[in-house]
Amino acid sequence: MKYSYFPGCSLKGLGRAYEESLLPVMRHLGVELSELDDWNCCGATAYMSVDEEEACILAARNLAIANSNGGHDLLTPCSACYLVLNKTQHNMEDFPQVRAGVEKALASVNMSWKGKVKVRHPLDVLFHDIGVEAIRQKVTRPLKGLKVAPYYGCQLVRPYSTFDEAWNPVTMDRILEALGVEVLPFPLKTKCCGGSLTGTVPQAGLRLSYIILKEAVRRGADVIATICPLCQFNLDAYHSQIEKSWGAARIPTVYFTQLMGLAFGMSPRELGLQRNFVPMKPLAPVAW
């Protein structure tokens, strides 16, 4: 199976552990990824706040490159990138004036819009293309006894996702179960982590992160599993500030791909687990 791969800026920076775990896990499952040549920033929520037409142009350049990269489905692990690329595709189809602007911009550099490339999240690909059973068969070190709170955040499931549910998604739950972990019922799985407000308006943004952390602790989770680099950062990096403001809610937050890698027998270090602010406790059968 072959996919184009759009890492996005976070996976090369603050969220590098996501890429460090995603790539070996996908390779282990026989998935071939080819990183887009000279991809640019998707624009995220910030560019959209300044100029929507330009934001669509940024995304369209990546989509056009993906199209000339064989037109394979585009694997997009970051939720913000996933949303913006999908939004641009929708805007291109729904609004002729957006399409005209984007086509003009692409033409100015001899590129063109050749239609849709399917933008897909690793959860979608793992669940629907590879399948839970194939994942289960690769597990050599079941993570028995590990209690996990599955946290999906906002922008993967809202508003454009078609592969899972907006409020109660389950694809990650099913994948994690295949690893042998105990997946806890977690009603806050799609509640906002605060996004960039954790940095800009901490009294409001960090509070949202705190609510999620506290609930995971209250339910007895050992670890929170996430699918988005910004969620991971918010839930992991601000514990000292959160503790000072509202009290301790110390629990590690890791990428679901890191848990997959552990269950496949990979070492914590090759999965980037040493990059956590709040480290995950060593599992009994795992040498750290």
Added chain:
Amino acid sequence: MIKVKRTIKYDADRVQGFGREIMGVTGCDQLPSCIQCGTCSGACPLSIYMDFSPRQVMALVRADFKREVLTSNTIWLCASCYACTVECPRQIRITDIIYALKQRAIKEGVYPRKMPIPILAREFTRMVVSKGRITETLLVMRLFLKANWKAVLSSWRLGLGLITTGRFVLKSEHIQRCGELATMLASTEVTATTAAKPTHRTSPKKLLAEESP
């Protein structure tokens, strides 16, 4: 003398045509069908901090209260979680309407000076235009320097954590074909980077009443 403050708006406060302009923005055309049910405000995780709730903002936009909407903290507190958009029984893309209002506020320079959120948006945009990619740690440092340099000092613990976990990136990421991206962005009529500087002088503290956490 008793100081009084009017709590109800006068017709004279309206800016005729503003609502129509917003409804004309891509994705905002469903606004007229709002039934003021308040589902958006209930779904919004940040509405408890807002001066006008999302439902009120919808009504204010529709009724042309431009100044009130563009200077409200509501539009800047939206974290784009799309909870309101997914829940709206009238399929109004509320998040997109808030985006249109943010764009308008930045274009007209009516966001509060030194308020970190619009500054982040502006700095983010500048970095993308010049480099094609974002280097998060450099972006955050720029934000702190422009918005509140004292924050750099108080977040030393975070910075140290990023260094020890190997997540602190000082080398600027950039694409190879920067010129290509610049040409594409230049093909639009107004460039984001030429947006007006803020003129609205309300202090961020006043707009976003500081809450002791």
